[in-house]
Amino acid sequence: MPISKHTDNPASLRLRKAVRADAALIARMHAQSWAATYRGLLPDTFLDNEAPVERATHWKKRMEEIDAGEGIVWIAELDGEPIGFVCLVDPDVHGSVLVDNLHALPGFKGAGAGTAMLAAAQAWALERGARRLHLLVLEGNQAAIGFYESRGWRFSAREDDHMGGIDIVSLVYALALE
Structure with missing residues (x-):
């Protein structure tokens, strides 16, 4: 799914569908x-130490x-360089x-990849008849919370979880689709 973004320094931001061979790349980025x-x-x-192996x-x-x-x-690429990814699960x-x-x-936050990936997610979800999107954000990840809230996502629940050997709280955010 090509998505172009033009700036003073012409850069091309596009999303491409990931394939199985991209697993190691996605794991490294993650x-x-x-x-x-x-x-x-x-x-x-x-x-x-543990996350790189676990993500692979x-x-x-x-x-x-x-x-x-x-x-x-989808993998977001800026001038052909992978800079991010988004994973969606069927409704x-x-x-x-x-x-x-x-x-x-x-180093690539603010390049438009997150916004482009969310737009693609919305379109993909609507094509499948979905009525909303939802995701989990680690409590304390203020940058992500601000990013989602500024785009209309709303807090809907808290979930206790365990990650990295410690207890954590994940916040559920949702976006209604129209």
Whole structure:
């Protein structure tokens, strides 16, 4: 799905559908994003040592599920360089699409990838008859919370979880589709 963004320095931002061979790339981007975003929220040893290995295993399996038709992953590229990704899961019984992951690499936040990926997510969800999107945000991730709230997403619930060897709270945010 090509999406262009033009700036003073002509750069091309586009989304491409990920394939199984992209699993390692997605895992690296995911671990890099976590290491930058969750520093101070999750243990450094988890972010630096365990997350890269865990994400590699996760994305190998997840891309097999995506290939089996259980959703879609797009990779955001700026001038051909991967800078982020989004993973969507087919609508649930309530007509809601889970935005399973949305990450832009450190250094590329503000390049428009997050906004482009959310727009693609909305279009994809609507094509499948979904009535809303939902996602989880780690409590304390103020940048992500501000990003979603500024785009109309609303807090809907809190969920206790466990990640990186510690108890955490995930905030559920949702966006009604019209």
